[in-house]
């Protein structure tokens with residue numbers, strides 16, 4: 001039986017969820033890409049090739065790769081899941097009852113893989129039968145889309161994140177990503193892979209307005225030994241973190257949450273764009289944003305079902321204590337100030353660790369990759385000239401479902 005458990009950032013990676021994008025990227029244009037959180041349009045064929053190369057590299061390392069689109073199609077075989085998801089994504093309130101109801105009926109009859117494509121890639125007015133439009137006198141065609149594409153499903157890291165024995169299905173901060181959460185809720189509720197499993201759902205699976213209590217997986221680093229490192233970023237708020245921390249403590253899955261305050265801007269939208277864990281005592285950091293002595297907060301259980309906020313202490317001290325190591329090594333982004341700013345923007349810090357000291361990253365980040373190499377970190381490179389335009393690297397594009405803890409990992 002599959003065991004979904006993520007015990008660390010650096011233990012052997014065993015199962016990971018990726019999303020191979022196609023339709024959503026075909027629909028990215030200069031007029032909509034910024035709103036959809038991409039900095040440019042992509043050469044789709046090359047982006048798909050790059051993604052295939054990434055997935056193949058992981059498979060070659062004996063890592064089990066699950067694809068979100070396939071999981072969603074399998075989930076949609078279940079009528080209850082299909083009805084729930086169609087109501088969530090195409091509600092009467094979104095489209096008006098006259099159109100919404102016949103549209104949902106038409107979609108419900110489609111083959112599951114086609115429906116999965118529309119629910120991730122978006123649905124246009126041109127794709128639906130004309131008879132459906134006749135039911136309504138005025139058609140709301142200001143945009144080509146009935147539902148907009150979700151190109152950021154590519155970054156599976158963010159929408160749901162596994163922390164020890166459970167998962168948080170994240171309420172996303174930006175409107176362009178909020179419908180992703182419904183797709184993930186359906187997968188975790190109805191896909192057979194998650195049915196027989198005992199796993200905890202920490203946060204985000206309720207049908208409510210989460211308001212400011214947003215949280216994204218790129219801000220969550222499961223550094224091990226019951227500690228979670230979380231970035232307070234453009235996307236993850238203290239409100240969201242308080243809910244997650246309370247749940248982690250309640251389920252006895254963590255006993256410490258360390259908080260890193262980040263500037264609220266796009267270049268460092270999540271903690272993992274400026275900091276990742278490479279080996280037991282080694283992190284990559286972008287020094288413009290992360291410094292060893294920066295004061296960080298800590299949350300622990302208060303013994304009464306709530307959380308206790310501690311006074312700030314230097315990041316390095318908190319990490320050394322949490323990881324039980326005498327000295328943390330920080331590998332800073334490579335090159336001069338111009339090169340390092342460019343390489344950070346192109347996700348040099350955002351690498352995916354496969355096992356202690358072995359990471360995957362984009363080949364274009366020459367200066368930083370050289371530094372990893374010199375520091376004894378093995379970097380397996382992939383091309384990412386197209387994928388990187390979405391502003392995410394190998395860590396962002398992967399959601400680990402099964403990874404070893406720090407047991408047996410030595411400094």
Ligand SMILES: NC(=O)NCCC[C@H](N)C(=O)O
Nearest residue numbers: 037155218270390391392396
């Ligand atoms: N963990 C990450 O940093 N994910 C990258 C997300 C990029 C995406 N275009 C976004 O703006 O949400």
